[in-house]
Amino acid sequence: MGVKDEGGSDDTCRAISENAAYREAYELLADALKQFPKEMWQYKPGPDRWSIHEIIVHITDSEANSYIRCRRFIAETGKPVMAYDENRWADLLNYHGQNPEDALELFRLLRRMSHRLIKDLPDAVWSNTVDHPENGIMTMEDWLSVYTHHVPEHIQQMQATHAAWLAERKGQRPDPDTSLFKFSEK
Numbered sequence: 001m002g003v004k005d006e007g008g009s010d011d012t013c014r015a016i017s018e019n020a021a022y023r024e025a026y027e028l029l030a031d032a033l034k035q036f037p038k039e040m041w042q043y044k045p046g047p048d049r050w051s052i053h054e055i056i057v058h059i060t061d062s063e064a065n066s067y068i069r070c071r072r073f074i075a076e077t078g079k080p081v082m083a084y085d086e087n088r089w090a091d092l093l094n095y096h097g098q099n100p101e102d103a104l105e106l107f108r109l110l111r112r113m114s115h116r117l118i119k120d121l122p123d124a125v126w127s128n129t130v131d132h133p134e135n136g137i138m139t140m141e142d143w144l145s146v147y148t149h150h151v152p153e154h155i156q157q158m159q160a161t162h163a164a165w166l167a168e169r170k171g172q173r174p175d176p177d178t179s180l181f182k183f184s185e186k
């Protein structure tokens with residue numbers, strides 16, 4: 001979900017500051033993954049919760065959707081974009097059967113290509129829109145905000161997953177109430 005600026009700075013300034021965080025997502029993710037032993041990457045804290053492996057593949061599939069949306073804002077402003085059901089994708093596309101290292105590499109390239117495309121856009125383009133079937137009209141600036149926060153949020157989810165794995169190894173029950181297990185951006 002988009003997170004609105006708490007201050008009074010104008011939208012373009014916010015877009016520029018989010019641009020740096022957007023650019024650094026791969027490094028942030030690769031660094032975070034060093035905290036989690038590979039033996040637990042397929043651990044699921046519950047049947048309807050994602051493992052770290054599934055989150056990685058999700059981040060890449062999400063980025064592939066984002067890659068297309070970004071280009072539609074610029075080249076086909078005002079037109080519809082496709083929504084997708086991220087839980088069905090995780091289940092029916094067998095995320096555990098996909099290679100997480102390849103997914104990370106694809107994420108790195110998709111994000112780098114999009115960052116290079118957007119870093120010098122004219123200010124006016126940030127007001128371009130697309131029509132999302134569930135979220136309605138979104139500006140390109142909304143898009144940047146969603147995807148700037150997407151990876152940091154999923155890193156928090158991975159940390160919660162790792163904590164649940166550690167707790168379970170110690171014979172404790174994972175906390176079922178944590179809000180960090182699920183995020184949705186459609």
Ligand code: NI
Pocket residue numbers: 058062150154183184185
């Ligand atoms: Ni997500």
